[in-house]
Amino acid sequence: MRRTTKASQPLKSKIEVPWDTTGVANAGSPQSMPLDQIVLPPNQPRRYFDSEALKQLTESIKQHGILQPILVRPLDGEKHELVAGERRYRAALSIGLKVVPVVIRELDDNAAxxxxxxxxxxREDLNPVEETEGILQLLSLKLGRSVEVIPPLLYRLQRLHQKASTVTHNVMGGVEAESTNNAISDDEGDIGLSTHNVMGETETDDSALNHEPAVNQDLKIVETVFDGLGLMTWESFIKNRLPLLNLPEDILDALREGSLEYTKAKAIAQIQKLDERVAFLEQAIANNWSLSEIRQRISEKKTSTTNSQAESNNYKERFTAATTKLRKSRIWSDPKKRKQIEKLLAQLETLTNVE
Known part of the structure; x- marks a missing residue:
C-alpha cells in the first residue's frame, strides 16, 4: 500500500506555513538535543504508523543515524514540543538513542x-483515511472554518463551478451558432443584436462564482491548497476521497491501520449487517483475499441469502395454500383425520412457543 507519487522531499511543499521567523531560535541550523527533552504534541494529526515502514526506518537509523533533523518548538523550561518527524522520534526512542539532531523554530499553535x-x-505511507482527514483539517485552517463545514462547502463550490462551466459552454456555443447563422444574411444589424442578446444571457445566468466575492475567494484558497500539495485536484478529492468518510467505522479503522486497501474496503462495506461484515473483514485481512476474491465471496453470500429467503417464502406459500384447503375440506367430519389435525396443530403450537 505504498504510494510513489508523492514528493521526495516532504518538507518542501509549495504551501506556505506562516511561522514567526524572528529571533535567534529561528535560524534553522541543526543542533543536538537530548531525546528526553522532546515531548509529543497533544493534538498530533497522525494516529497510525505503518509498522513495516517504521521497522525499516529504525534499521536505517541504527546503521546511519538520523539524517534529517527533527523539527521542534520551544516550550516553557527546557522542554521542546515535536512539530515534524514523529516517525524518526519513535524510531530513536525504540533503539534507545539519547541525543538526536533537531531544528528549533518559534511556532504558534496554529502554525505548528x-x-x-x-x-x-x-509522506508516502500515509493511509487514505488520514490523508483525507488531514486535507480537511488543512482546508479548515486555511479557510478559517470548522472541519465539519468543509465537505458541504466543497460540494457547493463544485456545484457552482460546474454550473459556471455549463453556462459558459452553452453561451459560447450560442454565440458561435448565432454568428454562423446570421453570417448568411447581409443585415449587419441583426448580427449585432443577436450577439448582444447572447452576451446578455451570460451576464444574467452566470453563477455565484462571479457575483459572490467570498465564494470566489474560497475557491482560490481551495485550489491553492491542492496545487501546493500536488497530490490530486480538488475535484478529484471531492469525487474519490470524500465518499470514503461515509464508510462504516469498522472499515475506516482497518483503512487507518493500513491493513486494507481502499478498493477492498468499498467492496466489503456492501455487507449491511455489522456482525457479518466484521467477521468477513477479519477473514479478508487474515487470508489476504484479493479484490476479485472478496467480490466473488460477497456475490456468493448474496446468492445464498436470496435462495434462503426464497425457500422461506415458499414454505409460507405452501402453508397458506394448505390451510385454505383445510378450511374447505370435509375431513373435519372424519374422527380419525381430526385426530391427525389435532396432533399437527399441537406440533405447530409447540414450534411457535419455542420461538
Missing part, C-alpha cells in the same frame, strides 16, 4: 499544527 499536517500529507 499546520506544518505537521503538511509534513504528514506528503
Amino acid at each position: 499544527f499546520q506544518f505537521a499536517l503538511i509534513e504528514n500529507l506528503l
Whole structure:
C-alpha cells in the first residue's frame, strides 16, 4: 500500500506555513538535543504508523543515524514540543538513542499544527483515511472554518463551478451558432443584436462564482491548497476521497491501520449487517483475499441469502395454500383425520412457543 507519487522531499511543499521567523531560535541550523527533552504534541494529526515502514526506518537509523533533523518548538523550561518527524522520534526512542539532531523554530499553535499536517500529507505511507482527514483539517485552517463545514462547502463550490462551466459552454456555443447563422444574411444589424442578446444571457445566468466575492475567494484558497500539495485536484478529492468518510467505522479503522486497501474496503462495506461484515473483514485481512476474491465471496453470500429467503417464502406459500384447503375440506367430519389435525396443530403450537 505504498504510494510513489508523492514528493521526495516532504518538507518542501509549495504551501506556505506562516511561522514567526524572528529571533535567534529561528535560524534553522541543526543542533543536538537530548531525546528526553522532546515531548509529543497533544493534538498530533497522525494516529497510525505503518509498522513495516517504521521497522525499516529504525534499521536505517541504527546503521546511519538520523539524517534529517527533527523539527521542534520551544516550550516553557527546557522542554521542546515535536512539530515534524514523529516517525524518526519513535524510531530513536525504540533503539534507545539519547541525543538526536533537531531544528528549533518559534511556532504558534496554529502554525505548528499546520506544518505537521503538511509534513504528514506528503509522506508516502500515509493511509487514505488520514490523508483525507488531514486535507480537511488543512482546508479548515486555511479557510478559517470548522472541519465539519468543509465537505458541504466543497460540494457547493463544485456545484457552482460546474454550473459556471455549463453556462459558459452553452453561451459560447450560442454565440458561435448565432454568428454562423446570421453570417448568411447581409443585415449587419441583426448580427449585432443577436450577439448582444447572447452576451446578455451570460451576464444574467452566470453563477455565484462571479457575483459572490467570498465564494470566489474560497475557491482560490481551495485550489491553492491542492496545487501546493500536488497530490490530486480538488475535484478529484471531492469525487474519490470524500465518499470514503461515509464508510462504516469498522472499515475506516482497518483503512487507518493500513491493513486494507481502499478498493477492498468499498467492496466489503456492501455487507449491511455489522456482525457479518466484521467477521468477513477479519477473514479478508487474515487470508489476504484479493479484490476479485472478496467480490466473488460477497456475490456468493448474496446468492445464498436470496435462495434462503426464497425457500422461506415458499414454505409460507405452501402453508397458506394448505390451510385454505383445510378450511374447505370435509375431513373435519372424519374422527380419525381430526385426530391427525389435532396432533399437527399441537406440533405447530409447540414450534411457535419455542420461538
